[in-house]
Amino acid sequence: MIDTGNLWFIIITLGVGSFLLRFAFIGFIGDRPLPDWLLRHLRYTAVAVLPALVAPLVVFSGEGGSLDAARIGASVATVAAGMATKNLFAAIGAGAATLFALMMLIG
Amino acid sequence: MPATTTKSAFRAGVRDGAPFMVVAAPFALLFGVLATEAGLNLFEVMSFSLVVIAGAAQFTALQLMQDEAPTIIVLVSALAVNLRVAMYSAALTPYLGKAPLWQRACAAYMLVDQSYALSHARFDAEPQMSVPARMSYFFGTCTLLIPTWYAASFAGAALGTALPPQIPLDFALPITFLSMVAPMMRTLPHIVAAGVAIVISIAAASIPYSLGLLVAGIAGMMAGAQVDLWLERRAP
Numbered sequence: 001m002i003d004t005g006n007l008w009f010i011i012i013t014l015g016v017g018s019f020l021l022r023f024a025f026i027g028f029i030g031d032r033p034l035p036d037w038l039l040r041h042l043r044y045t046a047v048a049v050l051p052a053l054v055a056p057l058v059v060f061s062g063e064g065g066s067l068d069a070a071r072i073g074a075s076v077a078t079v080a081a082g083m084a085t086k087n088l089f090a091a092i093g094a095g096a097a098t099l100f101a102l103m104m105l106i107g
Numbered sequence: 108m109p110a111t112t113t114k115s116a117f118r119a120g121v122r123d124g125a126p127f128m129v130v131a132a133p134f135a136l137l138f139g140v141l142a143t144e145a146g147l148n149l150f151e152v153m154s155f156s157l158v159v160i161a162g163a164a165q166f167t168a169l170q171l172m173q174d175e176a177p178t179i180i181v182l183v184s185a186l187a188v189n190l191r192v193a194m195y196s197a198a199l200t201p202y203l204g205k206a207p208l209w210q211r212a213c214a215a216y217m218l219v220d221q222s223y224a225l226s227h228a229r230f231d232a233e234p235q236m237s238v239p240a241r242m243s244y245f246f247g248t249c250t251l252l253i254p255t256w257y258a259a260s261f262a263g264a265a266l267g268t269a270l271p272p273q274i275p276l277d278f279a280l281p282i283t284f285l286s287m288v289a290p291m292m293r294t295l296p297h298i299v300a301a302g303v304a305i306v307i308s309i310a311a312a313s314i315p316y317s318l319g320l321l322v323a324g325i326a327g328m329m330a331g332a333q334v335d336l337w338l339e340r341r342a343p
Contacts, residue, residue: 018159025199029200048325088130099282
């Protein structure tokens with residue numbers, strides 16, 4: 001069971017911490033120019049961090065961190081539809097439909 | 108296209124952000140459901156979603172609290188998962204850094220994957236946009252998104268354990284992230300950045316406390332930047 005006092009400490013600390021992370025550059029750095037090399041790295045933030053967040057969730061999606069065929073299949077369908085259509089909802093639809101279909105098939 | 112006014116920029120932001128309600132809602136809903144199952148009451152669930160607004164961090168914290176991990180581990184892990192928002196903050200600074208401090212503070216509170224991704228793409232594509240127009244666009248993207256986050260958290264908490272267990276909610280998050288990333292694969296550096304990040308994140312998955320995510324993210328960024336630089340030098 002989660003302890004209530006501890007829970008509130010975590011909620012508030014996470015809230016403050018998350019805000020400070022978000023405020024770090026935009027608030028404290030302001031309009032001082034950022035160096036070219038930093039901007040060049042920041043251009044690739046989203047395309048690096050989001051796949052890094054999701055890849056282990058896909059690969060270790062089965063029971064006890066094993067491969068799960070339905071979830072791998074759904075991931076492949078999502079990426080393929082997303083790259084082909086450049087449309088977020090086409091990708092989500094393809095992924096969800098594939099996941100349901102494969103779960104029915106595989107059981 | 109005529110110069111973007113603040114009003115038209117705000118409307119464009121609202122319009123571009125609207126579809127993402129469908130993306131954000133399942134996370135918040137899922138968080139509400141899982142947190143309620145873990146024993147949090149409605150007020151605690153809502154406070155969590157209002158104060159933190161970060162799906163991955165909230166899920167991480169919830170999971171670790173249930174595992175009775177030490178508080179410091181819960182905090183460090185959840186913030187590490189959320190470290191990408193600091194990179195978003197840095198990425199938006201060249202575009203929004205000249206805005207008034209209170210606006211930047213409000214924007215910081217609402218800086219999430221979707222508002223960042225939409226705004227950065229827009230500012231990059233339209234370099235002539237004024238700072239007030241950019242701020243308006245940014246807040247426009249949040250206008251429907253952030254209330255959706257609160258509302259869906261509430262719905263999830265209210266719904267609690269009533270959802271049928273055969274719905275594979277666990278995979279809502281990966282599918283959504285993949286859908287966001289796939290259309291970004293426009294150039295070679297983007298593909299290399301994603302590829303390196305994927306390989307390293309899988310290889311580093313056993314590094315505790317989500318630190319593998321940071322290692323992989325930083326390596327991906329560096330790889331993307333290097334290929335970018337290489338292509339630039341090669342071009343006339």
